Amino acid sequence: MSEDNESHLVANRECGECTACCVELLIDDKDFKKPAEQACENLMETGGCKIYQHRPSVCQEWYCAWRFMGQLDESWRPDRSGIMLRSDENGIIFQPIQNPREVLIRDRAIELIGGGVAQGIPMSLSIPTKSGFRSYGLSLNEPLEEAVASRNLVVIQDKLLELIDFAASQNTSPIPILEV
Structure with missing residues (x-):
């Protein structure tokens, strides 16, 4: 997501322990693939992403609407x-x-x-x-x-x-x- 789009996020609103997008979404990107309704292979049991700092751009750029509204x-x-x-x-x-x-x-x-x-x-x-x-x-x-x-x-x-x-x-x- 571009910095301009990130500026539309609600200030101080974070995903926290929510991992819905890491489980529910189908990701069929050239750099990363994940079936729908299955936990991402990088999702840790305690929540969070094992590769957060280096996660694929498709994950870096996507936010649910709750983050914007x-x-x-x-x-x-x-x-x-x-x-x-x-x-x-x-x-x-x-x-x-x-x-x-x-x-x-x-x-x-x-x-x-x-x-x-x-x-x-x-x-x-x-x-x-x-x-x-x-x-x-x-x-x-x-x-x-x-x-x-x-x-x-x-x-x-x-x-x-x-x-x-x-x-x-x-x-x-x-x-x-x-x-x-």
Whole structure:
């Protein structure tokens, strides 16, 4: 990540003991490969990276959205919230790292998702399907628009659960086996 991009990180916010990106993400870079949903070979049992000072650039340059979003408190750190937030050119992706039916319907998740939908910020889910298979990506804005407009927590939770169940039931391709 360039120094300019690093300047967008929330001051004094560190990953701490969180290792979600070291486990959950697929890394298929020319200099480094790691399968999704498997701990990186450099992740120490006590947390942290064995090669931190010399880790690949793909690891040095990636941060979850929690590191950028100043409005989120410490409870949103992925290992605490059970959700890894990722940002890309298409908005914010909610990737649950704990049970999606629990973590995605908590009040704080509903507030963030609903607020984004209401403001027209693209929001999406990346929901696990079967073990060993890719997650299913699902845009939330259109399917949640009516529920969010109702401003009724139960209505929004019910719709989100319906979307989570739909995504989890989809047939996706196997997670690729990477040659390391």
